Amino acid sequence: MNRTVRTICLLLVGSLLPAGCSKKNGPVSNDKVFRYPLVAKVKSMDPGNVEDVYGALIASHICESLYTYHYLKRPYVIEPQLADGMPEISDDHLTYTIKIKKGVFYQDDSCFPDGKGRELKADDFVFAFKRIANIRYVSPNWGGFKDRIVGLDAFRDYTAQFKNEFEVDYSKEVEGLRALDDYTLVIKLVKPWPQLLDDLTNVVTAPVPKEAVDLYQKDMNYHPIGTGPYYLKKWNKAVYLELAKNPNFRKEYYPDQGAADDAAAGLLAASGKPLPFIDRIIFRIIEEEQPAWLLFLRGELDVMGIPKDNFSSAVDFGALRPTEAIRQRGIQLDIYDQPSLYYIGFNLLDPVLGKNKPLRQAISLGFDRKKFNELFYNDRWTIAHGLIDPEMNEYDPNLVEAGFSAYDPQQARRLITEAEKIQGGPIPELSIGTVGGDPFSRQIGQFVQRQIQAIGLKVKVEYVDWPTYVEQMNKGDMQVFAGGGVRFNAPDALGVLQMFATKFFAPLGNSFFYSNPEYDRLYDQAEVMFPGPARTELYRRMERMVLADYPAVLTNRRVQWTLRHGWVKNFKPHPFLYGYFKYMDVDSENQNSYKSRTKGLEKER
């Protein structure tokens, strides 16, 4: 036994020693490497299946769409990416003829003959769109195409006869989707689709080579094949994902025009240089805040959002800049809006809330948005005064004064008296449903409960899991739902107005079951209108119509506070552009010497 114990001890110590002695980072590579943290795992990188922000972020660096947003110009400008110029649009706005760039090649992959990436063809777009329509593929993005393209809905019905997605014959013609030749794509619409170009910037609409689907089938999620500046080099699904420069990437150059301040900010210094600058992009999936924060301070991550608990030590809130300790490390702070809307929703089918506007208004007036923002978001986010985000063209700045986001608990209590008259007695106890998996959600639930109780109403909070929350909300079984939020993918506000149209009743987005015939009539007009003063006026009118009915308590909008090491160059956040790392650069020398330069700072703190 003695010998056994001794052997075990030796094995244990022996196994730990070599690793303990090799804490250094090893040889420094000359590659330009950009390291970015993800706080959740990536669901899918297959363009047709992408539905989350991280999936879109990564897939957009591998796969490209026909159009994209100009990186620097503001207001946001759409420009061709894989398309050779802007589309030719028929007078009735129903036919789009799009030329495809010649000489664009896919990355090398074993799905192609001899493993060499072939040239992009118009047929790849036709295939990609039909694949999303394939009901057996179960794309979460089909909703965006429904009732839009001539013959595509019929193609979807046709696919229902097959047992699985791979049996479907994609050679079946769809009238509204045709490749006239290898470089010309024609899209015929059922009705005008003013947001089509915005949607064609989305990676969801990226071309997919059929060879890849035939080879990888259900594993396409892990084999994104595209024409983009990077290809997927390594993916340890739980913690690590690495992209490397695609040697087949066409010649593309850094923009030579931008917004007014861009030249002064040094954002035009790289004009005309070939893209991309960075050789490898490393995404590290770190769900806990502490290790991510320590890695960032150590210089092993290049950018990072600020953890709630580290906010005061990282940011001098009054001066809107990093604290002295953070600045000593050469770290900079970027603050930018992320078009979004967060709210507490009312189910208007509910017999108590649905018929009682004063009650809904009272709850809205009794909600202290400022305190909510301070308590849960370090006062970093902004209060939502209306539906349409300030980053959108149709934003109405006068809404701030309109009082839809006012906090007035006294007026709220007065309205409760009126609400009780409509109810014919005291308001019965209300029920708020929220997702209760983590302490943060529970704290929010408790805050909302206290706010409503403060105006004299009885309320209980029910914490449920996510599937139950979605199911109950979509079925109209939840009275009040506190967990709602949307992030906008395009500068067009129709997406938020859609959330209140009757034809988009849940599960299609209108979880409030807000239904107003006049609003629906205006929505039908708005959805086929192209940008211009008339549409802006109509959007704003519709927005006020919804707000006046109080289907929700609008709470706040996300503002991103990001810390960035000084060696990261050409960084200009764009809320609608996901594939922007190709424009960014890294000063490797500065990056590699960081650890020695900051030696001792860890011990001082």
Place this chain on the structure above:
Amino acid sequence: MTAYLIRRLLYMVPIVIGVLLATFVLFKVVGGDISQQIAGKNADLETIAEVRHEYGFDKPLFAGLTPLAGDDWQAARQDYTAAIKNERQVRAESENRSVLPISAFDLDLKAQRKWLGDLFRQRLNAHQFGGALEMITLDSQFSDHFKHALTFNFGRALDREKISDKILLGVGPSLSLTIPMFIGTLVVSISMALLVAFLRGTVWDYTIVILCIIGLSIPYLSFIIFGQYFFAYKMDWFPIFYSPDKPMIHSIILPALIGIAAGLGGSLRFYRTVMLDEIRSDYVRTAFAKGLTTRKVLFKHVLKNAMIPIVTNVVLSIPFLVLGSLLLERFFGIPGIGYLMIEAINARDFFVLNALTFMMALLIAVFTLLTDICYAWVDPRVTFD
């Protein structure tokens, strides 16, 4: 021995069935419908129905009825839609609203069951017993659950990756963390337990007992947060987080040491009690009286006689090694089974959770049997009769 083994293996059958039933009830019946989550935000009714079909959520839970070839499902669907439209109109008028939400027939499982139940009754009333019997199906969600578990083919997770691949990839990193942690804790705590048992009542004994209690009182998370901040960040002795650029061993030293430190309090207290029980025995006094050295008494006699509780504790811990360490793996980015489990909980991936729960139950059943076999190995008084 063989008869005993066969008997114990047969006992495992109802245990496995019980576990399957419990996981099914937990994840499928209580867990709620995840088809809308899988279909994605704002998915239309058709897509949700397709998800239900693909994952078999539209099948009965245990057993149920299914339409026969001639039954007109399409007509039922149309009748249903017409009825709902009519009801919707009536309700809309009475509540002064334009429309109310509807559920498609393919989504409304209650409506489907009612329709099938009516058909079944019609057949019985018409004495078409063959047709009625033919409608009964055992092709259910439970039978699928049973099949998947017994063939170890757990299908695909919500991210479409094969669950078996996920588990196989996670076992290595988990074991590389938990095995050194386990052996380290075992060696240190047994050695120290022997020592303090021998030095019982002295200042050393009291000091170690107090330290154990302090160790037991500090939350596991505090050990991790402090260890990571101090040893990895401040002292820069270890990596903060796992990186595939470096061998796994680099990233597991610190979490393993933290695991050993955090687990030492409990196990040392346990083994001390075991050793004290033994050290007070008559044979120990006799051994010392006969002039045996302390080392020989402790390691040759006391340790050997204390093996039953040690074996129980050790062998039953082995299945948990496969499961990894949830918190350590998450904080240090070790892509093991613990990480997989947390990820599945966060994503509400019941398929992965179900597979892990079943595997765990199976491992525990097997290792409980092994524990019993080990009893006979370490203690000649134990037989299999």
